[in-house]
Amino acid sequence: EVQLVESGGGLVQPGGSLRLSCEASGFTFNRHWMSWVRQAPGKGLEWVANINRDGSAKEYVDSVRGRFTISRDNAENSLYLQMNSLRAEDTAVYYCARDLGLASPGTEFDSWGQGTLVTVSS
Amino acid sequence: DIQMTQSPSSLSASVGDRVTITCRASQSISTYLNWYQQKPGEAPNLLIYTASTLQTGAPSRFSGRGSGTDFTLTISSLQPEDFATYFCQQSYRKPDTFGQGTKLEIK
Numbered sequence: 001e002v003q004l005v006e007s008g009g010g011l012v013q014p015g016g017s018l019r020l021s022c023e024a025s026g027f028t029f030n031r032h033w034m035s036w037v038r039q040a041p042g043k044g045l046e047w048v049a050n051i052n053r054d055g056s057a058k059e060y061v062d063s064v065r066g067r068f069t070i071s072r073d074n075a076e077n078s079l080y081l082q083m084n085s086l087r088a089e090d091t092a093v094y095y096c097a098r099d100l101g102l103a104s105p106g107t108e109f110d111s112w113g114q115g116t117l118v119t120v121s122s
Numbered sequence: 123d124i125q126m127t128q129s130p131s132s133l134s135a136s137v138g139d140r141v142t143i144t145c146r147a148s149q150s151i152s153t154y155l156n157w158y159q160q161k162p163g164e165a166p167n168l169l170i171y172t173a174s175t176l177q178t179g180a181p182s183r184f185s186g187r188g189s190g191t192d193f194t195l196t197i198s199s200l201q202p203e204d205f206a207t208y209f210c211q212q213s214y215r216k217p218d219t220f221g222q223g224t225k226l227e228i229k
Contacts, residue, residue, distance in 0.1 A: 045209055061217045107213035
């Protein structure tokens with residue numbers, strides 16, 4: 001069974017940092033692109049960042065580029081999101097999500113973690 | 123960025139009804155369109171990918187159609203467990219973007 005378990009969320013002051021982790025199990029982690037997707041309370045979904053299978057390619061939404069860094073450790077079956085210079089508008093549940101892995105260039109999120117809540121407030 | 127607009131934003135229906143949700147892209151996205159179901163307190167769940175392919179394990183009462191800019195998700199006969207929020211997502215061009223969601227409620 002595919003499982004993704006996020007951790008590392010919490011309350012942080014504006015300007016602070018957090019590192020989110022996502023531990024994967026039940027599948028061959030290094031065969032899948034991975035993403036972080038967030039959802040502000042009561043709002044819709046926003047893709048944040050993705051990373052390719054070996055970690056050599058990364059993409060970010062404009063609002064986090066330069067502040068957030070996505071990374072992975074395939075030996076540990078883990079995905080990370082280092083978040084710096086946090087702002088109130090970064091408050092959200094952060095999900096890690098697995099790309100289905102089709103041959104086409106699109107992204108289909110076929111497995112999600114339960115999410116971890118990040119609250120940025122003074 | 124490609125804007126995704128869903129309609130309606132909310133919908134009341136009864137068990138057994140046939141329901142259709144629409145998603146429109148601000149530019150052509152071919153068939154790079156996915157649909158997700160999300161229940162309160164849970165993560166989204168992939169239902170349909172590449173516009174019309176049913177995800178493994180998703181009930182066959184769900185179907186998707188469309189290409190270019192206009193897409194639909196249809197539930198052929200609503201079941202009690204289908205009352206949830208539905209999101210479309212384009213992956214034609216980064217950043218991937220989602221519709222604002224359609225909340226399906228019991229009438």
